[in-house]
Amino acid sequence: xxxxxxxxxxxxxxxxxxxxxxxxxxxxxxxxxxxxxxxxxxxxxxxxxxxxxxxxxxxxxxxxxxxxxxxxxxxxxxxxxxxxxxxxxxxxxxxxxxxxxxxxxxxxxxxxxxxxxxxxxxxxxxxxxxxxxxxxxxxxxxxxxxxxxxxxxxxxxxxxxxxxxxxxxxxxxxxxxxxxxxxxxxxxxxxxxxxxx
Numbered sequence: 001x002x003x004x005x006x007x008x009x010x011x012x013x014x015x016x017x018x019x020x021x022x023x024x025x026x027x028x029x030x031x032x033x034x035x036x037x038x039x040x041x042x043x044x045x046x047x048x049x050x051x052x053x054x055x056x057x058x059x060x061x062x063x064x065x066x067x068x069x070x071x072x073x074x075x076x077x078x079x080x081x082x083x084x085x086x087x088x089x090x091x092x093x094x095x096x097x098x099x100x101x102x103x104x105x106x107x108x109x110x111x112x113x114x115x116x117x118x119x120x121x122x123x124x125x126x127x128x129x130x131x132x133x134x135x136x137x138x139x140x141x142x143x144x145x146x147x148x149x150x151x152x153x154x155x156x157x158x159x160x161x162x163x164x165x166x167x168x169x170x171x172x173x174x175x176x177x178x179x180x181x182x183x184x185x186x187x188x189x190x191x192x193x194x195x196x197x
Contacts, residue, residue, distance in 0.1 A: 042125040042127060046122065046133075049133040049138065054108075054118075056101070056108060057104060057137075057138065058108070058118055058138055059111035059118070059140065060115055061112060061116055061119075062109075062112035064112075064113045072156055074106060075106065075110070075157055078157070079161050079164070080160060080164060081099055081102075082096055082098070082099050082161070083160070083164040084164075085099065087168060087169075092172065093173065095171065107153055110150075111142075111149055114145040114149050118131055129141065
């Protein structure tokens with residue numbers, strides 16, 4: 001497998017692979033990388049980390065398969081499913097968790113309309129300003145356009161929940177914190193798409 005044109009990256013990768021196979025100290029190659037290799041080589045990180053999930057958690061530039069009206073309808077439909085599930089369970093947080101993967105996929109697709117081409121940057125090892133690998137997963141460094149668009153997503157989502165509650169009564173928070181309040185404040189630049197994984 002070709003890791004990069006940098007022989008230091010190839011050597012480090014081979015040494016780490018050898019350590020991983022011959023010792024019981026490391027659970028996986030990522031642990032070795034954290035101990036022995038400073039995170040300065042994008043090619044090495046990419047080789048050790050595995051591919052990002054472009055459909056689920058890392059948005060990348062894509063021509064929209066849906067119009068804005070279709071996206072809005074999809075967001076509202078998802079919010080209604082979440083509200084109905086939360087009402088049926090008597091727990092808003094559990095309703096939200098039931099659809100966390102669907103929400104993450106829809107958000108990723110929704111953001112891809114304004115996202116930079118992270119796939120191309122990943123392939124060319126120039127992704128450092130767009131995404132980072134840490135703690136066993138890839139996270140997005142969001143652009144201001146993506147953050148604005150995610151706020152719009154949650155405005156539509158949360159307003160749909162509020163409309164549902166206005167017609168059907170408030171959904172109990174249950175044993176979980178109400179996940180619909182101040183969502184964006186929670187994220188503070190953190191990869192919110194992994195928050196519900």
